[in-house]
Amino acid sequence: MKKVPFVGRTVAIAALLAGLTLSPAPAMAKTSATDVEDSSFTLTNIAKGDVVNAYQIFDADIDGTNNLTYTSKVTGLPEAYDTVEKMQSERDGRKLADAISAKVLASQGTPKQTATAGSDGHATLTLDSGYWLVVVTSNSGVTKVYQTLLVDATPAVSNGAYVTKTFEQPTAAKTEDVPAPDKKIVDANGNAGQSSDSYGVGDTARFQIGATIPNYPADATHITYSVTDQPDAGLAVDVSSFAVTNGQETLNKDTDYTVKDNGDHTYTVHFTHNYILAHPGQAVTIAYSAKVKAVNMQTGKVGNKAFGTFSPNPYTAGNVNTEPKDPWAQTYGFSFRKLGDKDAALAGAQFTVTDAAGKPVTYVDASGTAHTDGVVASDSNGYVYVNGLKAGTYKVSETKVPSGYQKIADFTVELSADSAKSDTLATDGVTETNFNVSTPDKVDPKQGVLPTTGGAGTIALTAGGVLLVVGGGIVVARFRNREQD
Structure with missing residues (x-):
């Protein structure tokens, strides 16, 4: 699986205050006799198959006296941003987007305009005059999550008359990565790497996973982040050994995260909603141990994959997984x-x-x-x-x-x-x-062979004894004969 990036919360406020710079496009339909033609909005840097949705916040109209007016299309906007003038006075784009995005989507439900990116990474929307919230939904295989955009399609003024808002160049969608968890095995000397040969069968190996908390908007309605561990069958994970740190700070289990044995020899560390919101973009380290009980009989390896799971669309249900990292113990x-x-x-x-x-x-x-x-x-x-x-x-x-x-x-x-x-x-x-x-x-050398009882060795010894006895008798007989003489 390919790497899955994630969006930050920064919003292009210039799109709201001064208008985005987009490519020229032919005018579209009017919504009233005094209105201008619709504008064409092109977004680039989008993966093929990803969907661009547009939600109208305020509709701009030109009345019979040539007066530009705005009508809110969203119910429940925060009081601080319930008029165009109030929104224009907000200089912090992130703060503005955080305050209104969820309200806009909840109020409208279905987007007014939708376009799907083609192989060139472009998607073009036809926007009625006014202010819009543009959200890209990740549906492609590479699955990006994009920065929310506030787009100003208010009619422009040319030669003292209102005209269709045109944009000089396409706008490139901005993204921010959520790195795939970087899993490593820690050797007996405390050094972390992709592999280690300091553990054998029967030893307890140590693993650590470096992960990054996604940077969700404060008003996001769908927030989730977890890291799942997939050890090979030869590893027996000690669930009680899981510990999570943020720098020198040790996180509190249940308050900041939970650990779940999924029952299929996988284990998931879930970060709580409050912890995710309070620590956007921060690095955490997950450490635990597992006993090596068996290895791959051909390679001597035992691996241990890890991947992250998060919601790529802060305002839409659905999760994606990052590319897995697979360190191993080598035996x-x-x-x-x-x-x-x-x-x-x-x-x-x-x-x-x-x-x-x-x-x-x-x-x-x-x-x-x-x-x-x-x-x-x-x-x-x-x-x-x-x-x-x-x-x-x-x-x-x-x-x-x-x-x-x-x-x-x-x-x-x-x-x-x-x-x-x-x-x-x-x-x-x-x-x-x-x-x-x-x-x-x-x-193995053969043992030395001893004589066998009753065998040839014994016969030879017996014959020698007989000769000795006979010889001795002859000597004794001769000695006696000499004495008699």
Whole structure:
């Protein structure tokens, strides 16, 4: 989705006091015999499909004595602005617009003139002489919200006579952005960025969302702003951890905002009506934590989208969403193959993986199942598979040796963006992009063979003993014969 901008409250008061500078256009119909032709009003810088609505505030007419008069078309205007003269005396355009816009729309309901912007971003209205409120409604895919305009289409004077008000150039609609929330993941050192590899499965990651409160008119009838979080299934959000700040100020939950678990593994921070009006255009930060329980088995990532929702039309119902931002936690894996006699795959060799602090790791196996004891065994093809680890150095120790084999020496594996970026042959039909596969095959030496009881070794020993006994007997017999001689 594309970025959604939002309007500020500034109003082009010059349009009311001196007339907007617009392109020349042919005169249209009169509303009375003494009236002038209608004026053509062109607005530019509008997205294709957006609708321009015009509401007449005062109708200007020329009576039979050539006197210019005004008739109010709006009921309920504030007393301070219920005449043309009072409106003209107000030098603060924002204050004037804030005071009358909602009243004008509520009184007239349906606009008197409507035009839809074409592919050139232009929309042209035919305006009866008088004063008008022009409001652009966002209906397009790019969804803009525009500045409210007060337009003076009062007849002009030329050579001592009233003539149709013409405008020399088109007027460009003005907009003010509401930036899409900027979501980041905060690493173990407190640095925020688009990604972090300092969290693995079993760790609690921290996230923060920077958002901007929309700048609504004070009299807006439709005010809303919220930020929705969409974590991947592998993240378990701690709803109680949500905290919102404005600079050094901590906002009050329920008074300034609420947090809702939407029941579909999404969470929304809603800002209250009063807070939005009291803090237009101000930046806020939403912080919370989520436990990493699983990762994408191919990439090792687990993402967490966020987007803003607000009413683009301050006086009309309907909400739009901003473009989502999706930071992620990056994890890594490693694999190696265990071999036995004659380089045959050796299944059942058991290893324990520990981190730099000597603590057994939490990891996920090839099926995506999490293990918290760091113990992993070679599969039927001899492969050892470990995934979901944060960046770091890990020690691998063989802790259970298959019968007839000897334990190999401990070794280490380094995991980082540079070392873990390969596919592993330990899985069929899955292409990983986050594995360190540089560890060579590990071969368990066979145990030394002792002589077997009743075997050839025993026979050889027995024969040697017999010879010794016979030889000893011969020596003894000779010794006795010498004594007798």
